[in-house]
Amino acid sequence: MRLVLLGPPGAGKGTQAARLVEKHGVPQLSTGDMLRAAVAAKTPIGLRAKEIMDAGALVPDEVVIGLIDERLGASDCANGFILDGFPRTVAQAEALRELLERRGLTLDAVLELAVDEGALVDRMRKRVDETRAAGGAVRADDNPESFKTRLEAYRAQTAPVSAHYARRSELTKIDGMAPIEEVTAEIDRALSSAG
Template sequence: MRLILVGPPGAGKGTQAARLVEKFGIPQLSTGDMLRAAVAAETPVGLQAKAVMDAGGLVSDEIVVGIISDRIAEADAQKGFILDGFPRTLAQADALAQMLADSGIKLDAVIELRVDHSKLVNRIINRAEEAKAAGQPVRKDDDPEVFKQRLEAYNRDTAVVIPYYEKNGLLTVIDGMQAIDEVTADINAVLSKLDEKV
């Protein structure tokens, strides 16, 4: 099962990915985690990434795809994987498609958790207020202004990959505003249909 989860920050991708990891026994591949691991392991691509990051630059698509390519070749990803936070741009989507084709691997599905952005901001504001009321620290990402900036960045950069996957017939849209268990049930229904096709 090779999946991509797409959706804005706060849509619930992390929660759903964790449930899929448990259900299918496949790894969730977060680009941030993979970058840090590659740098720590001092792989050739990791060393390239470290040089760019140490210079204060943004890691190129080529380096990120190289890190993903190395990671999906590892034993635990042979049964499949969940990509979270990648691809973020059309260039990355193209590079990923080429890399998977070169490896003889195909994506099974791209699942978009579609949410109402105005309600999403309210959800984050409520989460921050609940944390404050409980005397807990508010997550940096739950600052409404920071969150709005992340949402704008998502709409500007990442949302463009959705039509790309729709055109390729890989996209399934799920209502991310439902209760968590309902979202999980919808994702499982989509994936069980894929299993039947295999």
């Protein structure tokens, strides 16, 4: 299973990705995690990314794509992967398609968790309260002001990715406002019809 999981911050991508990892035995690939791991491992791409990040710049697409290309060659990706948080732009979506074509692969599905953005702030507050109650660490950007900024960035940069995949008839929208179990069941149905 090769899957792209789209949706704004707080849509439940992490929750659903964890369930997919458990059910299908494929890794969830987060570009942030991959960047941190490459920097820590001092790989050539990691060293380049560190230099760029240390200068306060955003890591360019070519470096991120190189990182994903490197990661897809790992043995745990042999049966597939879940991309969460990537692609973030249409240019990255096109670069991903080209990278997969070079490897003789295609995506099995592109799923978008569609949500009511107004309800996401309430969902974020609930998540923060639950995390604190459990004694966990709360993300620094889990506050209403930062969250709204993240949503604006998503709308400006990443929402066009959804339209890109829809134009290519590759997008399946899932009601991300449904209860978690229902979202999981809807994802399973979408993956069954895709596969």
